Amino acid sequence: MDFAPEFLASSLGREFVAGGLGGVAGIISGYPLDTLRVRQQHSNAGSAFGILRNVVAKEGPAALYRGMGAPLASITFQNAMVFQINAVLSRAFDSSLSAQDPPSYKGVALGGFCTGALQSLLLTPIELVKIRLQLQNNVYAKLHHADAHNGPMSVAKSIFKAEGLKGMYRGLTITVLRDAPAHCLYFWTYEYMREQLHPGCRKSCQESLQTMMVAGGLAGVASWACCYPLDVVKTRLQAQSQSSLPKYSGIVDCFRKSVREEGYRVLWRGLGTAVARAFIVNGAIFTAYEMSLRCLFNNGSLQAENAI
Structure with a gap:
C-alpha cells in the first residue's frame, strides 16, 4: 500500500501503518489456534489436540487456515483503525496532558472501551464470514442445509442474498x-505491564522486545479471559443460518439452552486454546506495532535498547 509522505510524517499516519502491520503479524501467527477455538466452542468435539488431529487427517492442514482470507484482507485496516482510534481517544480523555506525557491508565481504559465498541461495526460481518468458513465441512453443510463455499466472498454473497444487510450484522450486539x-x-493491561516490566518505558519508549512480547501476550490473555463466555455465545449465534430453523432466538436464549444442555462448563470450552493463541497473537501484534513505530519515527532505524 502506497502512503503519501505527508501521511507518514504525521503521528496519526504512523499509528495507522504500525497498527496495520501489527494486525497482519497477529492473524498469521495465531489463525490455526483460532480455528480450533471456534470448533471447540461450536460443539462438544473433544480436546484441542483431538480436533487438530481429526481436522488434519480428514480435511488436511489447509483446513486450519480456512476462512483466513476475510480477516487477513481486512485486518490491516481494522487493526490500524483500532490502534489509531485508541491513541486519539486515550488522549481525549486526558486533554490536560502535554504531548510528551503518556495518557493516564484511566484514559487508556476509557479509550479502549470506546474503541472496542466502535470496531464491532467493522468486525461483526468479518467474524460472521470467518466462523461460517471455519466450521464448514460436509457434516455442517448437511446439518444446516447449506452449500459448501469456496471462500469468504461466496459466504458473504450467500448471506446477503438470503438475509440482506441485517443478516451480515447478526451478532452485532453480542460483539x-x-x-x-x-x-x-x-x-x-498492556500499558500497565510494560511499565511494570520496564519502569519508565511509557515515557522513554525504550523497552526491550521481550517486554513488548510479554506485555502484549498478557494483555491478550486478560482480554480473552474476561469476555470468553460472551465469545462462546457469539460463535453459536453466528454459526446458525436462517436457511434452517435457528436453534437460538437471541443472546439470553442461547445462554440458557447452552447451559441447560451442556452445563456451565460449555461457557469456558476452548479457553485453553484461546489463551494460548491470545498470548502468541498479541505478543506478535504489539511487538510488530512498537517496532514499526520506532522504524517510522527514527527513519528506519531501531534504537539499540530494543534488542533482547
Whole structure:
C-alpha cells in the first residue's frame, strides 16, 4: 500500500501503518489456534489436540487456515483503525496532558472501551464470514442445509442474498458486549505491564522486545479471559443460518439452552486454546506495532535498547 509522505510524517499516519502491520503479524501467527477455538466452542468435539488431529487427517492442514482470507484482507485496516482510534481517544480523555506525557491508565481504559465498541461495526460481518468458513465441512453443510463455499466472498454473497444487510450484522450486539470491556482491559493491561516490566518505558519508549512480547501476550490473555463466555455465545449465534430453523432466538436464549444442555462448563470450552493463541497473537501484534513505530519515527532505524 502506497502512503503519501505527508501521511507518514504525521503521528496519526504512523499509528495507522504500525497498527496495520501489527494486525497482519497477529492473524498469521495465531489463525490455526483460532480455528480450533471456534470448533471447540461450536460443539462438544473433544480436546484441542483431538480436533487438530481429526481436522488434519480428514480435511488436511489447509483446513486450519480456512476462512483466513476475510480477516487477513481486512485486518490491516481494522487493526490500524483500532490502534489509531485508541491513541486519539486515550488522549481525549486526558486533554490536560502535554504531548510528551503518556495518557493516564484511566484514559487508556476509557479509550479502549470506546474503541472496542466502535470496531464491532467493522468486525461483526468479518467474524460472521470467518466462523461460517471455519466450521464448514460436509457434516455442517448437511446439518444446516447449506452449500459448501469456496471462500469468504461466496459466504458473504450467500448471506446477503438470503438475509440482506441485517443478516451480515447478526451478532452485532453480542460483539459490542464482548469487545468494549475486552478492549478496555486489553490496552490497560498492556500499558500497565510494560511499565511494570520496564519502569519508565511509557515515557522513554525504550523497552526491550521481550517486554513488548510479554506485555502484549498478557494483555491478550486478560482480554480473552474476561469476555470468553460472551465469545462462546457469539460463535453459536453466528454459526446458525436462517436457511434452517435457528436453534437460538437471541443472546439470553442461547445462554440458557447452552447451559441447560451442556452445563456451565460449555461457557469456558476452548479457553485453553484461546489463551494460548491470545498470548502468541498479541505478543506478535504489539511487538510488530512498537517496532514499526520506532522504524517510522527514527527513519528506519531501531534504537539499540530494543534488542533482547
